[in-house]
Amino acid sequence: MYSRLSNDISPFTVMQLVQRAGEFEAKGKRVVHFEVGEPDFQTALPIAAAGHTALDAGQTKYTSARGIGVLRQCIADFYADQGITVSAERIIVTSGASGGLVLLSSLLLDAGDELLITDPGYPCNEVFAKLVGGVPIKVPVFAKNRFQPTLADIQNAWGEKTRGVLLASPANPTGTMLAEDELIAIQHFVEGQGGFFILDEIYQNLTRDHVSYTTGLSLCPDIFVLNSFSKFFGMTGWRLGWVVVPELAVGPMTKLAQNLFISPSTVAQYAAVAAFTDAAMSIHNQRKKTFEARAKILAHGLVALGFNIPVMPDGAFYLYVDISHTNMDSADFCWRLIEEYQVAVTPGYDFGDSNAGRYVRFAYTTSDESIKLGLERLSCALEDWGLKV
Numbered sequence: 001m002y003s004r005l006s007n008d009i010s011p012f013t014v015m016q017l018v019q020r021a022g023e024f025e026a027k028g029k030r031v032v033h034f035e036v037g038e039p040d041f042q043t044a045l046p047i048a049a050a051g052h053t054a055l056d057a058g059q060t061k062y063t064s065a066r067g068i069g070v071l072r073q074c075i076a077d078f079y080a081d082q083g084i085t086v087s088a089e090r091i092i093v094t095s096g097a098s099g100g101l102v103l104l105s106s107l108l109l110d111a112g113d114e115l116l117i118t119d120p121g122y123p124c125n126e127v128f129a130k131l132v133g134g135v136p137i138k139v140p141v142f143a144k145n146r147f148q149p150t151l152a153d154i155q156n157a158w159g160e161k162t163r164g165v166l167l168a169s170p171a172n173p174t175g176t177m178l179a180e181d182e183l184i185a186i187q188h189f190v191e192g193q194g195g196f197f198i199l200d201e202i203y204q205n206l207t208r209d210h211v212s213y214t215t216g217l218s219l220c221p222d223i224f225v226l227n228s229f230s231k232f233f234g235m236t237g238w239r240l241g242w243v244v245v246p247e248l249a250v251g252p253m254t255k256l257a258q259n260l261f262i263s264p265s266t267v268a269q270y271a272a273v274a275a276f277t278d279a280a281m282s283i284h285n286q287r288k289k290t291f292e293a294r295a296k297i298l299a300h301g302l303v304a305l306g307f308n309i310p311v312m313p314d315g316a317f318y319l320y321v322d323i324s325h326t327n328m329d330s331a332d333f334c335w336r337l338i339e340e341y342q343v344a345v346t347p348g349y350d351f352g353d354s355n356a357g358r359y360v361r362f363a364y365t366t367s368d369e370s371i372k373l374g375l376e377r378l379s380c381a382l383e384d385w386g387l388k389v
């Protein structure tokens, strides 16, 4: 009775872990949450206040399908501050990056068309391709290449039916960025094949100081760029994102946006205008520093416990951790941790098949105190399981 796609999609282990965590919490037990990829902070007050004001002013009607002009201009200015000229015309505001992915798949893929994505990678990517009858092709990526594809990986995976690539920089679950030269080389190759390149930059700005570029648009102005208010701007529940498209794609994207979504959330858009004010930006930047400090505490603690973090992230709020010294499969490891120690961590299986049993993802979207408690519990677990180094 239900579609093949709906039968095909597997539920995420992380959701089952979240549910189990909730059951422990309902019984009064404290759970340490390293599983959820969502900032633990409330949306910054200037944004929430702008949302209230918009509601009070009756901003509750549909907007233009591309989003309100003032917000698109703020996003264009955000790029201008990074030294990149992107006209507001090329910016389409969407219902989260997720809405952006629905639009991009609808714009760029026909039934049977192949889309190259990474493994590990953001798990929903394959579903967006399948939604329009596309065929996701997983390109395995490895620690030796910072969990990003090389030009050769893309060339080898490219076939007759391949239409494009969807990469992320920084990526989920690894937090690594595509190297500048590799990004440019892949774009040249893809262009030569008449294909498209989508770069997911949803973790833009949550990057370390050493990174050499903030947006792929500074290197390749004609790629499709996906972004969101969810992560750096701390607005997950407002469901707002944007895409930057080449000029020729504006018309077709607008038609799709009109038909598939009518418009993004009006109140969220007016609130998001305040996300770019100095007051809000200083809060976001402060939180970014907090994430960096947490990453250090967590990475240091995990390494001291004998875990291997083969690649330190360039950004986002994740550590992709090799647990092979435990000789446990990542799913067993995560289930035993939540059941016996109430520490929630996501197994590699949620992000693909490549070495999935060997890796787990820690999200440091929780307080220093909670991270320290999590490390103490991990230490006890290793001791009890006879795995202490």
Ligand SMILES: Cc1ncc(COP(=O)(O)O)c(C=O)c1O
Pocket: 037, 095, 096, 097, 098, 099, 122, 168, 171, 172, 200, 202, 227, 228, 229, 230, 236, 240, 241
């Ligand atoms: C890499 C990546 N892309 C896209 C999304 C979707 O984000 P949203 O729809 O909240 O903007 C996520 C969410 O975690 C993500 O990690």
